[in-house]
Amino acid sequence: MTVLYSARGAPSPRRARIFLAEKGIEVPVQDVDLRDQEQFADEFRRRNRCCTVPVLELDDGTCIAESDAICLYFETLHPEPALMGTDARSRALVRSWDRWVEMDGYLAVAEGFRNSFAGFKDRAVPGPHPVAQIEALAERGAQRYRYFLEDLDARLAESPFVALETFSVADITAMVTVDFARRALEIEPGDNLTHLHRWYGEVSARPSAQA
């Protein structure tokens, strides 16, 4: 049986769950208790040596880590509705914008959060190896995220959605990032970011946002 290993409240598994909901695909979900550090137990480590969720386990036991790779797997099996573009140009654009959101947005929030939250002491980077928190990186992450919000607003001034004229996985990644920052860094997009608010109202009203 195919199973999605997930965790409630964690942003990367949510990205995969929203993607599945947009496709109308139902996959059994098994939650990994991150607070209880279940991700480091041998049973889970065998599925993903990086000790992170989400992980998709296929019928034959193959385990696929990384939310982006899990989305690609389902996009290949179920091309409609297309969430990663439909031709060379649109596929490349979606990839380009999605990677930008992940690197400049999501990873900035993660940097700010993981270097400030006491629960991540010596776990400033997810995974099995101890990595010390660096206080200066907490502020740097928050600052990078604030720049990202301005840049996202500028992008949404010129385009209805992040990558294309239509909704794509880049919108999912960006919405998940904004919600992650709200909880983890207590940063709300400023009222002046009107294009971002117009876009966020639309994407967060989609039923998939509840996934």
Ligand SMILES: N[C@@H](CCC(=O)N[C@@H](CS)C(=O)NCC(=O)O)C(=O)O
């Ligand atoms: N790039 C990975 C990131 C995975 C990741 O960092 N997942 C977090 C939850 S959002 C996790 O499993 N953290 C476990 C930990 O902090 O020990 C992806 O997109 O799947």
